[in-house]
Amino acid sequence: MQSKRSIQFAFEQISGIVLNANEIFEEYKGGFKKRKEYNENELKLSCCECKQELEISSSKNDFLHFKHKKKSNPCIFKNSKFTNEENKELQEHYSNKESERHKNLKNEIGKKLDLINTVDSIYIDNKFIIENGEKRKPDVYCEYNGKKFVFEIQLSKLSLRYILNRHNFYKRNGIFLIWILDNFDVNGQTQMEKDIKYLNKFENFFKLDEKTEVFRLTCKHKYATLNNHNKILTPWTEKSISLSQLKFSDSFQVYFYDLELKIKEKESHQKEVVKERKILARKKEEEKRKEEELNKLNNSKLKVKKIVNELRNNWVEKTIISHNVERSIKDLEEFELTLLNNIINNSKIHQWIIKAKNEHFYFIYFMLDCHYLDFDVNEKFKNKTILEYLFENVLLENKLLLFKLIIQRNYIFETKDEIHIKNLNLKQKEVNQIILLSQLSNKLYNKHSIINLFNYPTVFCILESAKKNKIVGLGYKENQWISFTDMAINSYSQYFEIINKAFKEYGMWNIINSFDKNKTIAKKLEDYKIKKPKQDGKLHWTIKAIYPELIEDEYF
Numbered sequence: 001m002q003s004k005r006s007i008q009f010a011f012e013q014i015s016g017i018v019l020n021a022n023e024i025f026e027e028y029k030g031g032f033k034k035r036k037e038y039n040e041n042e043l044k045l046s047c048c049e050c051k052q053e054l055e056i057s058s059s060k061n062d063f064l065h066f067k068h069k070k071k072s073n074p075c076i077f078k079n080s081k082f083t084n085e086e087n088k089e090l091q092e093h094y095s096n097k098e099s100e101r102h103k104n105l106k107n108e109i110g111k112k113l114d115l116i117n118t119v120d121s122i123y124i125d126n127k128f129i130i131e132n133g134e135k136r137k138p139d140v141y142c143e144y145n146g147k148k149f150v151f152e153i154q155l156s157k158l159s160l161r162y163i164l165n166r167h168n169f170y171k172r173n174g175i176f177l178i179w180i181l182d183n184f185d186v187n188g189q190t191q192m193e194k195d196i197k198y199l200n201k202f203e204n205f206f207k208l209d210e211k212t213e214v215f216r217l218t219c220k221h222k223y224a225t226l227n228n229h230n231k232i233l234t235p236w237t238e239k240s241i242s243l244s245q246l247k248f249s250d251s252f253q254v255y256f257y258d259l260e261l262k263i264k265e266k267e268s269h270q271k272e273v274v275k276e277r278k279i280l281a282r283k284k285e286e287e288k289r290k291e292e293e294l295n296k297l298n299n300s301k302l303k304v305k306k307i308v309n310e311l312r313n314n315w316v317e318k319t320i321i322s323h324n325v326e327r328s329i330k331d332l333e334e335f336e337l338t339l340l341n342n343i344i345n346n347s348k349i350h351q352w353i354i355k356a357k358n359e360h361f362y363f364i365y366f367m368l369d370c371h372y373l374d375f376d377v378n379e380k381f382k383n384k385t386i387l388e389y390l391f392e393n394v395l396l397e398n399k400l401l402l403f404k405l406i407i408q409r410n411y412i413f414e415t416k417d418e419i420h421i422k423n424l425n426l427k428q429k430e431v432n433q434i435i436l437l438s439q440l441s442n443k444l445y446n447k448h449s450i451i452n453l454f455n456y457p458t459v460f461c462i463l464e465s466a467k468k469n470k471i472v473g474l475g476y477k478e479n480q481w482i483s484f485t486d487m488a489i490n491s492y493s494q495y496f497e498i499i500n501k502a503f504k505e506y507g508m509w510n511i512i513n514s515f516d517k518n519k520t521i522a523k524k525l526e527d528y529k530i531k532k533p534k535q536d537g538k539l540h541w542t543i544k545a546i547y548p549e550l551i552e553d554e555y556f
Helices: 028-039 084-097 100-113 160-172 191-199 259-317 325-330 334-344 348-355 358-369 386-392 399-406 415-422 428-441 447-455 456-468 481-491 493-505 510-516 520-531 540-546
Strands: 011-013 015-018 054-059 064-068 120-124 129-131 134-136 140-144 148-153 174-182 204-208 217-222 238-240
Touching: 015 334, 028 054, 028 064, 028 334, 100 140, 100 148, 100 204, 129 160, 134 160, 134 334, 160 174, 160 191, 160 204, 259 325, 259 334, 259 358, 348 358, 348 386, 358 399, 386 415, 399 428, 399 447, 415 428, 428 447, 428 456, 447 540, 456 481, 456 493, 481 493, 481 510, 481 520, 493 510, 493 520
Parallel strands: 148 174, 174 204
Antiparallel strands: 011 015, 054 064, 120 140, 129 134, 140 148, 204 217, 217 238
């Protein structure tokens, strides 16, 4: 039957003790004895919450209980039913409200508030806050800087319903409530400790600072901090604060430290730290990269210097350049080759040729032949071409080999250069052929194509003869077209398809047929068509570069 009693406790004003209905009414006879004492004015009862007068009433089943008098004002105990556990907590709470500790705390708070000039209207347990007949009597009431405050001292466990009821009542009346939590443990796991902790948005908890003579509160709160790993932590801390340091929210919560705001500030700082660390990391990476590049450059300079010294030694000693040097040059990276070529080009290839003796032939040959080494053979030195210096050097032999290497480096062969070839101890046929091939090389930009040109001179002399309708570079007499054509069919049958196309393109067949009285070439062509020799495409791109009109891309 205990659960039916809405008012579990009453304050007996004469004795100053809190009566528990379940205890005093547990025995039927004893309960009616208390009722008799009440009616004989030996007991003066009031509500522990609203302080209004209570009476001991009986139901039709003789169920004794505390009851507000008729026409009394609203009270939480008239409108709410508490569980057994909540009732036990309330009994402890109301008992503590009359304890010496409770009395000392509220008097100490009132006394210290009275020392502050800007605090007035101080009431210690003697002011009722009334709203629509419902009233509350806080432990301490005061006004400060136009704001109304109440201090409620909490020494025991309270239900969430009771705590919310108090908070909402004062909020509706525009009053800021400060709980003085004398024995509150922020790390505690009781339901009341959890309720208090999460009811307060700011998680600021106060108790009276009894170490000072002036009014100060000890505020326990979480604070936001960044650790060395840039992680936000929110440990608990404790600080003694004055009344002027308190802040007030629109929801009528009192706080000192706004954890949510501080976390946002730390998040902003956290982003700045991340940004700074990224910048620092990039800076370190850049420094590391530059250091690595510098080390690489220094190592590359050493590699290049070693090659240069070996080449210099080969020049001085007039020795053949070893395969090791050649391999070292081949293994250089692109920027290392640039370093090497910059050094080599400081002393022009022209100067080596000027100073060269015959024993330097292989050195000059290597330098011109090595395609990793970059020389501008068309550049003049002291107003002379490289060919002029080559052919002026009477000590160097095998000039024709060096000449071809220079041509392979895309030397632009001019009419004035023909005299150098003519002055060589060569047959007229060779002279004419070399001059012709050198002229044709001006149309080529690829070393491999120029090599093809000089490796297959007859093929290109045949094609050039067809284009000019005049036999050139082959040693034939002016009208030996039959012998010329016979040689083209028999000796170069693997290229005759393109030769035949040139003959057609340049109108050679009319000339050849006019000389082919005995049908010698006609019979050769018949045999060629029967045999159909396989065509060789290795000269495709060289021919296309010189005679683009003869080759379509799909020809071979």
